Amino acid sequence: MSDNSHSTGQPANEDHENIVLKDDTEYGRQHEIIKQKQAEDRERAGDPAEPKVGVYICRCGGNISDVVDVERTAQIVGMVPGVTISKVHTFMCSDPGQHMISNDILENGLDRVVVASCSPFLHEQTFRGAVSRGNLNPYLYEHVNIREQGSWAHKHDPEGATQLAIRMITAAVGRLQNAQPLDLIKLPNHRKALVIGGGIAGMKAAAELAARGILVLLVESSGRLGGQLNERGRVYPSETMASEIVADLEKQVRNNDKIDLLLNSKVTAVDGFIGNFRTVIEGPFGPAGGFDKRDALVGAIVLATGYRPYVPRDGEFLYHQDPCVVTTPEFIQMMQNMDPAAKSFEYNGRNIRSVAFLHCVGSRQLDGVHEPQPDGTLNKYCSRTCCSTILQQALALRKRFPKIQVYDFHRDIRTYGRGEEDYYINASKEGVVFFRFNGEDPPQVERTMDAKGHLPRSRKAGPITITVKDMLTWGEDLAVPVDMVVLGVGMTPSPIQDLIESIKLPTGEDHFLQEVHPKLRPVEVAVNGVLLAGTAQAPMNIQETLNAAGAAAVKAAAMFAHEMVELNPFVASVDSSLCCGEGICVTQCDYEGALQLVEKEVDGQTVQRAEVNAGLCVGCGACVPVCPHRALELNGWRLDQFESMVDGLMADIPHGDCQPELVHLG
Amino acid sequence: MTTSTQDKTSYRPDAIIVGAGIAGMQSALDLADQGLQVLLVERQSSIGGHMIALAKVFPTLDCASCITAPKMSASAHHENIRIMVNTEVRGIRTVRGTHFVKLFKKATYVNFDKCIGCRLCEYACDSEYPDPFEEGLGAKRAIAVPFTNAIPQKAVLDPELCTTCGSCARVCPTDAIEFDQQSEEVEMETDAVIVASGYALNSLSVKPQYHALQSKNIISALTMERLLAPHGPYGRVLRPSDGKVPSSVAFVLCAGSRDASIGVPYCSRVCCMYSIKMAMLLSGALPIADITIYYMDIRAFGKGYEQFYQNAKAMGINFVRGKVARIDPIEDGDLSLHVETTEDAENILQERRHDLVVLAQGMVPEWNPSIGTPVAVASDGFVATPMLTAPTSTTANGIFVAGVAAGPKDIVDTIAEAGAAAMQVSQYLHQKRGAAAVEYAQDPVLVG
Numbered sequence A: 001m002s003d004n005s006h007s008t009g010q011p012a013n014e015d016h017e018n019i020v021l022k023d024d025t026e027y028g029r030q031h032e033i034i035k036q037k038q039a040e041d042r043e044r045a046g047d048p049a050e051p052k053v054g055v056y057i058c059r060c061g062g063n064i065s066d067v068v069d070v071e072r073t074a075q076i077v078g079m080v081p082g083v084t085i086s087k088v089h090t091f092m093c094s095d096p097g098q099h100m101i102s103n104d105i106l107e108n109g110l111d112r113v114v115v116a117s118c119s120p121f122l123h124e125q126t127f128r129g130a131v132s133r134g135n136l137n138p139y140l141y142e143h144v145n146i147r148e149q150g151s152w153a154h155k156h157d158p159e160g161a162t163q164l165a166i167r168m169i170t171a172a173v174g175r176l177q178n179a180q181p182l183d184l185i186k187l188p189n190h191r192k193a194l195v196i197g198g199g200i201a202g203m204k205a206a207a208e209l210a211a212r213g214i215l216v217l218l219v220e221s222s223g224r225l226g227g228q229l230n231e232r233g234r235v236y237p238s239e240t241m242a243s244e245i246v247a248d249l250e251k252q253v254r255n256n257d258k259i260d261l262l263l264n265s266k267v268t269a270v271d272g273f274i275g276n277f278r279t280v281i282e283g284p285f286g287p288a289g290g291f292d293k294r295d296a297l298v299g300a301i302v303l304a305t306g307y308r309p310y311v312p313r314d315g316e317f318l319y320h321q322d323p324c325v326v327t328t329p330e331f332i333q334m335m336q337n338m339d340p341a342a343k344s345f346e347y348n349g350r351n352i353r354s355v356a357f358l359h360c361v362g363s364r365q366l367d368g369v370h371e372p373q374p375d376g377t378l379n380k381y382c383s384r385t386c387c388s389t390i391l392q393q394a395l396a397l398r399k400r401f402p403k404i405q406v407y408d409f410h411r412d413i414r415t416y417g418r419g420e421e422d423y424y425i426n427a428s429k430e431g432v433v434f435f436r437f438n439g440e441d442p443p444q445v446e447r448t449m450d451a452k453g454h455l456p457r458s459r460k461a462g463p464i465t466i467t468v469k470d471m472l473t474w475g476e477d478l479a480v481p482v483d484m485v486v487l488g489v490g491m492t493p494s495p496i497q498d499l500i501e502s503i504k505l506p507t508g509e510d511h512f513l514q515e516v517h518p519k520l521r522p523v524e525v526a527v528n529g530v531l532l533a534g535t536a537q538a539p540m541n542i543q544e545t546l547n548a549a550g551a552a553a554v555k556a557a558a559m560f561a562h563e564m565v566e567l568n569p570f571v572a573s574v575d576s577s578l579c580c581g582e583g584i585c586v587t588q589c590d591y592e593g594a595l596q597l598v599e600k601e602v603d604g605q606t607v608q609r610a611e612v613n614a615g616l617c618v619g620c621g622a623c624v625p626v627c628p629h630r631a632l633e634l635n636g637w638r639l640d641q642f643e644s645m646v647d648g649l650m651a652d653i654p655h656g657d658c659q660p661e662l663v664h665l666g
Numbered sequence B: 001m002t003t004s005t006q007d008k009t010s011y012r013p014d015a016i017i018v019g020a021g022i023a024g025m026q027s028a029l030d031l032a033d034q035g036l037q038v039l040l041v042e043r044q045s046s047i048g049g050h051m052i053a054l055a056k057v058f059p060t061l062d063c064a065s066c067i068t069a070p071k072m073s074a075s076a077h078h079e080n081i082r083i084m085v086n087t088e089v090r091g092i093r094t095v096r097g098t099h100f101v102k103l104f105k106k107a108t109y110v111n112f113d114k115c116i117g118c119r120l121c122e123y124a125c126d127s128e129y130p131d132p133f134e135e136g137l138g139a140k141r142a143i144a145v146p147f148t149n150a151i152p153q154k155a156v157l158d159p160e161l162c163t164t165c166g167s168c169a170r171v172c173p174t175d176a177i178e179f180d181q182q183s184e185e186v187e188m189e190t191d192a193v194i195v196a197s198g199y200a201l202n203s204l205s206v207k208p209q210y211h212a213l214q215s216k217n218i219i220s221a222l223t224m225e226r227l228l229a230p231h232g233p234y235g236r237v238l239r240p241s242d243g244k245v246p247s248s249v250a251f252v253l254c255a256g257s258r259d260a261s262i263g264v265p266y267c268s269r270v271c272c273m274y275s276i277k278m279a280m281l282l283s284g285a286l287p288i289a290d291i292t293i294y295y296m297d298i299r300a301f302g303k304g305y306e307q308f309y310q311n312a313k314a315m316g317i318n319f320v321r322g323k324v325a326r327i328d329p330i331e332d333g334d335l336s337l338h339v340e341t342t343e344d345a346e347n348i349l350q351e352r353r354h355d356l357v358v359l360a361q362g363m364v365p366e367w368n369p370s371i372g373t374p375v376a377v378a379s380d381g382f383v384a385t386p387m388l389t390a391p392t393s394t395t396a397n398g399i400f401v402a403g404v405a406a407g408p409k410d411i412v413d414t415i416a417e418a419g420a421a422a423m424q425v426s427q428y429l430h431q432k433r434g435a436a437a438v439e440y441a442q443d444p445v446l447v448g
Helices: A014-019 A024-045 A070-077 A095-108 A120-133 A147-151 A158-177 A200-211 A227-231 A242-253 A328-337 A386-400 A421-429 A497-503 A542-559 A584-588 A639-650 B022-032 B064-077 B120-124 B167-171 B221-228 B271-285 B305-314 B411-436
Strands: A053-058 A083-089 A112-117 A141-145 A185-188 A192-196 A215-219 A259-262 A266-273 A276-283 A292-298 A300-303 A307-309 A325-327 A354-361 A405-410 A433-436 A444-447 A464-470 A476-482 A484-489 A491-493 A530-532 A564-567 A572-574 A595-602 A605-612 A632-634 B002-004 B015-018 B038-041 B081-084 B087-095 B098-105 B128-130 B139-141 B184-190 B192-195 B199-201 B218-220 B248-252 B290-295 B318-329 B335-341 B349-354 B356-359 B363-365 B399-401
Touching: A053 A070, A053 A095, A053 A158, A070 A083, A070 A158, A083 A095, A095 A112, A095 A120, A095 B064, A112 A120, A112 A158, A120 A141, A120 B064, A141 A147, A141 A158, A147 A158, A158 A639, A192 A200, A192 A292, A200 A215, A200 A227, A200 A242, A200 A259, A200 A300, A200 A542, A200 B411, A215 A276, A227 A242, A227 A307, A227 A328, A266 A497, A276 A300, A300 A542, A325 A328, A328 A386, A328 A484, A354 A386, A354 A464, A354 A476, A386 A405, A386 A421, A386 A484, A405 A464, A405 A476, A433 A464, A464 A484, A530 A542, A542 B022, A542 B411, A572 A605, A584 A595, B015 B022, B015 B184, B022 B038, B022 B064, B022 B081, B022 B411, B038 B087, B064 B081, B098 B192, B120 B167, B192 B411, B218 B221, B221 B271, B221 B356, B248 B271, B248 B335, B248 B349, B271 B290, B271 B305, B335 B356, B399 B411
Parallel strands: A053 A083, A053 A112, A112 A141, A192 A215, A192 A300, A215 A259, A300 A530, A325 A484, A354 A405, A354 A484, A405 A433, B002 B184, B015 B038, B015 B192, B038 B081, B192 B399, B218 B356, B248 B290, B248 B356, B290 B318
Antiparallel strands: A185 A564, A266 A276, A276 A292, A307 A491, A444 A464, A464 A476, A572 A632, A595 A605, B087 B098, B098 B184, B128 B139, B199 B363, B318 B335, B335 B349
């Protein structure tokens, strides 16, 4: 690749001199000392060849280079002892950027690589891959974040950000001096899945995995499959009965020889790690259906724990204070249970002649406007499905009882999905009357009073009055008496605190389970091997739920493609020759089973020695400093690496006069 | 054009994916990670789709290049994925469960096996034209690598613009330029297909009353994405007519969706959020500019989207509820917007002036598979998905759909759907092949 064709031609920064802390002679002396020390370190490690470090600095299209002077950074770190190549690229993560790295390793014999770019969360794996393609051990690689921790954080201090970048890179170069090749930890993969939740998400995930030939344990806490969909009638946009969708999925999971279906059962404990989760299921396993516990060993866990409809507080829009105020699920049940031949809508002893639907109840809550939930937080999120549900119900009501006046009070109409806009259009055509309010100014729902402040005697006026500042009539204050109010309630996460604690699952500000990346990895969580399906992650409609379940299933299927699971190698290791078996480290370890004392034969004697379970060790390092004999090290984060890192961090930064290999790239 | 019934090699992928945007790449990766062989077919000269051209993505404000480039790279380097660019799917015929996919490989006039992506040809070429990747704002040569982070990094020659001067061939160090290259039609056999053909934006002129073709300062949403991209055509936000730094920018929502008069009655689902996102980025890039979003309903329905919308409001972006009736170009390249607002009873019909207007055009299907393949489309033109409990199934057995090909959706919903489609393919193949498929452990799950 001859990418080195056009130079950016940026003039050298005027502040260039500021970065020099000592004169050249002084630096030269330091340089020699550091080189000497490194040579001694290498000698001790039995690898006397001088390392060849390549440093690659990313412009990130300008995200970094608009602030950090990357050319100067490259020039200066190019002079740090051990650095043989120092290059800049516009997008290091792009294919040409990666290719340059692997090529340099092969052609120039680099044996250590530093990339200074964005957060390692984004691209550490990317560059480990590029390093591997150069036939270099991917752990002889160091990632430096000069974007989130550099250019973005210090946007208004380019010189400071540049100096910081140089320091961070020299520290990484230092750390690499004592880095050792590491291998992924390979452990058995129990290629079976546990799916928690028997709603449509759980059933879909289980059915897909089973159809792929994978054994599934499907655990549902209630006695019935289908979850929240059991509470629904016809569903948008297909207008099929919810029960048909449930029945179709139920047919796929029942009597399926790949699926163990456990109703009335609960997952009471989970420990272990990807490929090796030990779970305890409590269910009717005992004699005569009595409750008992059984263990299950699975490789992946799909959480399909779903949602609960928001339950308004007592008195919120008169809910639970006036029987004429109901929620959407209650209204749907009411319609479901109504005699199909009914000529009028009778409720609570009244003939219902007007119904108001109120959007965003328990969703899109604003600071200072809405009363917080009992835990002090607001449901700031949109529940995504309520608009279409309300319009579907409003339309159905108008069609069934054309004499009933139907009102819709909304902030925005969010009929975004395929076929959903039609509900809005048709509701308008069928005479549903729309009112629009500002979020800061929600409608008031009150008992209807006459002019003297008494409840009206007449049965004609609706018992409930909604007052609203209506933006469709340019802010007019309107009072609408109605017979019934339907609160369009949103979704809240199911109460699964036990699972959250035992699996150590992250949750978001909205209390739903938190995915790894809200854009790119919506069904994975920070705990490897645990996947999210459906509304446990966020509100979504039926189709989106089924897609999320399919996506969770495919991730599990991919995890099961290999006989072994591969875990990152950053775990503690014990030097048995130094360990005295005192066990101080074991008492410090927070992760059950990760570090234990085992009996070993040493010189014909049985002694105790600490041993690490690589699958359970999280690499926190708590055991390392407590060992009086320095018998413990954390692979990839060894103490001598920290020392050389500090050396790198504290070393004087050279002048920018002499020219190492410095290439400007596209 | 030459035709051959079989590719030269005996390569027979387990699945062929039509389109290598984010949907196609995600499906390909999810299949390839299970050990299945995937052929990813892309009409353009690079994989990456629309996403690689975006500035940042909502609501995380991740730079789009930074999160798309790794997906592209992962697809390109995956041992189980092969990529064909500059290739169109011209038809699919299905015989006893086997799909024969007709692929039209467009001549690139560059031998990809020889091209090393050095770009010497590009620098030697004298024929320049507006760069489609930059939405026509920058310049591109008649022979060029598609864009900086394109995959593959191979030059492609555009015969319409080439003057056949031969400079490129003279500088090419590997003799990769082949002026006599022919387009070729090949037929590839496979067991499963995923349609991930994505979207196009409807045209700027779809609403003639917006006079978009009469002013360079009425731009498409994708053009604004490029202006905002850190590596965009100007490296900063300038208005196209005269290079002025805009001081008053308008976003006109539903400028090509939710509008029965132009045949797009549906919601395109992403325009509200991308407009809010670009408004936020603009207020960072141009701190003193006024930014106004004209909307009917703000549809911030996804995870974290409502909070993003509220943040934009708090940042001082003006949200005006009202449909823009007409846009007229006026003096100095500025624009006059006639708006009916619903907020001020005294002043319902307003004329507002801006110096740059972004139209939030709607999404329409990029490809109509109902011509030449057994896949039916619905009345909205997107692929029909008749199975309620399998939203990625099409009307054709063994052919699935992912992403915007099955209706507008944002990136995260596309990623989930791409995974779901991949899962359907893998279980479909498993069922189809029975005993030949991977066998997993079959001892009981429950123990003790």
